[in-house]
Amino acid sequence: MSVMEHIWQRARQGKKTIVLPEGNDERTIKAAAVALKEGLAKPILLGNIEEIQDKAKSLNVDLSGIELIDPGESEYYDLYVDNLVELRKNKGMTVEKARELIKNTLYFGCMMVKLGHADGMVAGAVNSTPDVWRPVLQIIKTKPGIKVASSCFLMEVPDCKFGHNGVFIYSDCGLNPAPTAEELASIAASAADTARTLVGMEPRIAMLSFSTKGSASHVSVDKVVEATRIAKELYPDLVIDGELQVDAALDPEVAKSKSPGSPVAGQANVLIFPDLNAGNIAYKLTQKLAKAMALGPLSQGLAKPVNDLSRGCSSEDIVNVIAITAAQASSK
Secondary structure, eight states: OHHHHHHHHHHHHOOOOESOOOTHHHHHHHHHHHHHHSSSSSEEESSOOOHHHHHHHHHTTOOOOOEEGGGOOTTHHHHHHHHHHHHHGTTTTTHHHHHHHTHHHHHHHHHHHHHTSEEEEESSSOHHHHHEEEEIIIOOOBOOTOOOOEEEEEOTTTTOOOOOEEEEEESSSOSSSSOOHHHHHHHHHHHHIIIIIIOOOOOOEEEESOOOOTTSSOOHHHHHHHHHHHHHHHTTTTTEEEEEEEEHHHHHHHHHHHHTOOTTTTTTOOOSSHHHHHHOOOOOOOOHOOOOOEEEEEEEEEESSSEEOOOOOOOHHHHHHHHHHHHHHHEE
């Protein structure tokens, strides 16, 4: 069973409600219909209802069983306005401003998730990443004990003897350019949760560097050493070690000489990169040179699941991200 098949299976078991704020987008309309038909989730489309229905008709898409909501006309509109004012009152939020923001489908969708009227949200086919993340960080925020929201890629490398039968979590590869030691520790905890939730694998976390156990000296190495110490202190149940070079993290033979006795070296399946340069370069190299599947960037560390799409995504991509978000919601 491939990783994506495993995720679809988990999504079907949960039957979660996933809100799609870009309900007027043709790809999103098609994806909602497929997700419902395949039993991956109960989708909700946000937007102008008449426009959504007209587009669905022109696409020959049956929206039976899919809830359509126009934020400005919703029975929850006033409730969401009041909650947004309460959440953001220390940031100067007024009732007038909140009434305008809740008409925005991204804000409305986040409030649905915040208040439990939906289990997760998928957006980004139309809106930019900053526009998607702004209401997410204002309303949904991060899990207790997690310093920073982050992203990861789920990597599946064919014919690979390392990791979890060639499956890895790479993090952070898309969100935090220069995480602090405290943030790296939080990223490691979030990536471990992703490994369990989406893949069902027990995470063995390598905190990566160009040094293994003091083989080199530099401030960037010190950051990884400190991040490892913090992670072990805050999350004592994690199997985590660092600082490790990537060959020591993956290859048992190299691990014997570079880091004997490590609980992770030679068997890592979750790779935590010291900064966004390293993470982004690594996932793209793996994808291109090893012909790996790179699924992401996937959001992690949030109080409730939200995932951001690429604006160049296909309807099939959206279906898969709906399934991922539903699987994440099922683990809560």
